Amino acid sequence: MMKLNILFFVVLLTLSALWGKAQTGTISGKITSAQGQQLGAATVVIPALNKGAASDSMGIFRLEQVPFGTWQMEVSFLGYKTYKTSIKVDRKEIFHNVVLTQPADNALNEVVVSGTMKEMSKLESPVPVEVYTARFFKANPVPSVFDALQTVNGVRPQLNCNICNTGDIHINGLEGPYTMVLIDGMPIVSGLSSVYGLSGIPQSLVERVEIVKGPASTLYGSEAVGGLINIITKKPASAPVIAADLFGTSWGEANVDLAAKFKAGNKTQSLLGVNYYNYQHPVDNNNDNFTDVTLQNRISVFNKWSFDRKDNRLFSLAGRYIYEDRWGGEMNWSRKYRGGEEVYGESIYTNRWELFGTYQLPVKEKILFQFSANGHNQNSVYGNTPFMADQYIGFGQFTWFKTIGSHDLLTGLTYRYTYYDDNTPATADPNDIDKNKPNHTKLPGLFVQDEISLNASNKMLLGIRYDHSSIHGSIFTPRINYKWSSANKNNILRLSAGNGYRVANVFTEDHAALTGARAVVFKEDLKPETSWNGNINFVKKIYAGNTFIGLDATAFYTYFTNKIIADYDSNPDSIFYGNLQGYAISKGVSLNADIVFANGLKILAGATVMDVYRKDGSEKVRQLFTEKFTGVWNIGYTFKSIDLTIDYTGNLYGPMRLPLLSETDPRKEYSPWWSIQNIQLTKKLGNGFEIYGGIKNLLNWTPNIGNPFIIARANDPFDKEVIRDANGQVIPTVPENPYGLSFDPSYVYAPNQGIRGFIGARYNLFR
Missing domain, CATH: 2.60.40.10 (Immunoglobulins)
Incomplete structure (x- = not known):
């Protein structure tokens, strides 16, 4: 009987423990x-x-x-x-x-991953990382991530064509191909998509955007020479059940962002997002018979899955599909003229898919496998010049995180395969002009990083990467970072130095190589670019009563060798591509100031002063399309009694050097000072609803102001009335061509879209 009671007691305790655990x-x-x-x-x-x-x-x-x-x-x-x-x-x-209760500090304690590939406090990161939340971008709602970055200091969306309005993103004056764009840490946007793939990321799914300025090639490889932009999407666990954001403008633009999360069983959650953008209203306010803004019809679908696993190991999978139909050109252009010589138009059909994810191996050590794959098909014509291209990229990466005493070690093994084919000389078979010879590029790599905590105030980061390109051979990229912080973390100093490299493909990165009437000439086989960069960053936090002031100052210097130069100046009818025999420099200083008052007034302002040029012999040539000064601001205030928020955003740019076609070209060689400013009112209605509206481009600034024309020879886009001499040079003729120009739309530095109103609504359902 005693044994039976003991057995019953043990069973009862066991069941109780299991019940309590459950x-x-x-x-x-x-x-x-x-x-x-x-x-x-x-x-x-x-x-x-x-x-x-x-x-x-x-x-x-x-x-x-x-x-x-x-x-x-x-x-x-x-x-x-x-x-x-x-x-x-x-x-x-x-x-x-x-x-x-504690004042804001510009999210200085936010978790960041871009600088070191692991989650850590922004304060503790030895690499300076700027963080911009989804709330920041809502102060100036736009239809794409490309446009959203216009109020980030030192980052400028650059339009590259007056007709089809394609563009790229400059960081500290360096052109778009030097900027790597990641989605959840995966290299998604590159090559062809560096021009056409930056649109269509549903902003309702964006958690934050992390920006690293300066080379990050040690961790991320080629293309991360000027810096990287990492778009972090929301986790299904913390996302709203339903989210919707719809807005339209007085120009007839319509943008819809929809997102929803759902469960598929007890251990699987999914986040689905759809973005749709439509603009079908041709406008020609500058009277050149060309559309001021490209007409677009774009849809993008994004789906992210998160799986609960034993011991909270990671497993996420995401995919995106985007289709876009865009065209710009003469006002009377229609589909029947596509590819012909009767009416000029630039028409681009883009089909693109992406798949990426992270899987943590079921072992004691923290080992992650990250992967991505994407395919990009482009069917486009620029006047009577067709450009048909296919690109497929596969990427896989193993990373192993290990802590040994004061050392946080990260080891990575990567492999990237790129398939590229088009109808240009870039992939032509030199032995048979009727056949193509697609590029197959293999790029295995290995990197090691050691983050050393010297003491509570000092930290050092050492890293080196080795890649072996199937085209260019071995490439080494080292880096070193040092961070000092005061005991109260109110003062932080970071020093960094590193190496970057880039392998270029002109036809996927430079739209000017396709549009207009210029011939593309390669002086030589292009060699990989290399750069050495040094940065000094200082962060200061000041608490003045209930007011917080955050200052973030950076000085940067980058030295390039083998820089690939597009020469627009030697011949107005050609673009010459070649490696610079001398060197190129990008240097400057920037300052961000974040001020938050107890009454709710928030001011985020920044300015960058820089000098970007090349030196070939004794001649110093300033880089095209690069300003010496950039200023941005974002000012917001909420009237709490009525739940009404007002946001005033804007930017200010100094003069840029622009490409002219001849000494008699009447357009200005340098752009004037110019600014785009916006104002928005947002009213919360309760139950997750809010409405917003305002005015964009308050000053109604467009680049035609002060210029006789923007597009050269817009009246003769196929150069039918242009007369040339025996050397191919344009001969001035009166009255048909008094300035000796040919058709060219590359003179562009600001959007052609003037002042416009907008109105929208948002809804978020949480439970």
Whole structure:
């Protein structure tokens, strides 16, 4: 009988333990500011459980199915320091209200991953990383990530064509091909898509954008010479159940962002997003008979899956598909003229798919396998010049994270395969002009990084990468970073030096090689570019009562050898490509200031002064399309009593050198000072609804102001009336061609779209 009682007691204890282990509860509460403002869309997470939620428009949050036990809970909201507390879950319902009181510090404690490939506090990162949340970009709603970056200091979306409005992103004056664009850390946007793939990322799915200025080739390889932009998408666990953002403009543009999350079983969550943009209203305000803005019809579908695994190991999978039909040209152009010589138009059909993900291996060590693949098909014509191209890229990467004492080690093994084929001389078979010879580029690589914590205030980062290109052979890229911080973390100094390299493909990166009437001439086989870069970054946090002031200053210097130069100046009818025999320099200083007042007024302003030029012999030549000064600002204030927010955003650019066709070209060699400014009002209606509206380009600035024309010979786009001499030089004729010009749309430095109104609505449902 005694043994039976003991057995019964043991069974009872076991069942009780199993029952207790299986029990779960719900944590709910309300998030407010010290002034009593209800904080909607705040992020609430329990990191150990990989579980999160977001507060609704009333500041209310719920974390469901939390296992019994004591957990660390973190609450984040833009403008406030992260709130951390321990919560004991021992019953079905736990109520915990959160009051955020500590002043904002420009999200200096945000988690960042781009600088070192691992999650860490922005304050602790030895690599300076700028973080911009989705809320920042809502101050000036735009239809694409490309346009959204116009209010980021030192980053400028550059239009490359007056007709089809394609563009790339400059960082510190360096052209788009020097900027690597990542989605969730994966190299998605490159090659062909560096021109056509920056649109269509649904902004309703963007959690934040991380920007690293300066070479990052040691970790990310080729293309990360000028810097990188990492678009971090939302995790399904913390995303709203339904999100919608719709707006239209007085020019007839319509943009729709839709997102929804759902569960597929107990351990799988999915986030689905759709972006649709449409503009079909030709406008010619500068009276050159060409569309001022390209007509577009674009749809993009994004789907991200997150899988719960044992020991909270990572497994996520995402994909995107984008289709775009865009055209610009003479106002009477239609599809029947596509590719002909009767009416000029530039028409581009883009089909693109992407797949990428992360899988943590089921082993004791932290080993991740990251992968991406994408395919890009482009069917385009530029007047009577067709450009048909296919590109496929496969990428795989193993990373191993290991901590040994004060050393945080990261080792990576990568492989990248690129297939590229088009109808240009770039892939022509030299032995048979009727056949193509597609490029097959293989790029295996290995990198090692050691982050050394010398003490509480000093940290050093050492890294080296080796790549072996199937075309260019061995490439080494080392880097070193050093960080010092004061005991209270209010002063941070970072020093960095590193090497970058880039392998160029002109026809996928430079739109000017296709458009207009210029011939493309290669002086030689292009060699890989290399660069050496040094940066000094200093961050200062100042608390003045209830006011926070954050200062972030950087001095940068980059030295290029073998720089690939597009020479527009030697011959007005040709573009000569070749490696620079001398050297090129990009140098400057930048300052960001973030000021947050207790009454809710927020000011984020920045300025960059730079000098970008090349030296070939004794001649110093300033780089085309690069300003010496850039200023940006984002000023916001909320009238709490009526839940109305006003945002005033803008930028200011100094003069840029522009390409002229002849000494008699009447257009200005340098652009004037110019500015695009916007204002927006946002009204919260409750229950997750808000409406917004405002005016874009308040000053109605367009580049035709002060110029007789923007597109050269717009009246004769096929050069039918242009007369040339025996050397191919244009001969001035009166009255047909008094300036001796040929058709050319490359004189572009600002959008042709003038002032316009906009109105929109947003809805977010959390539960």
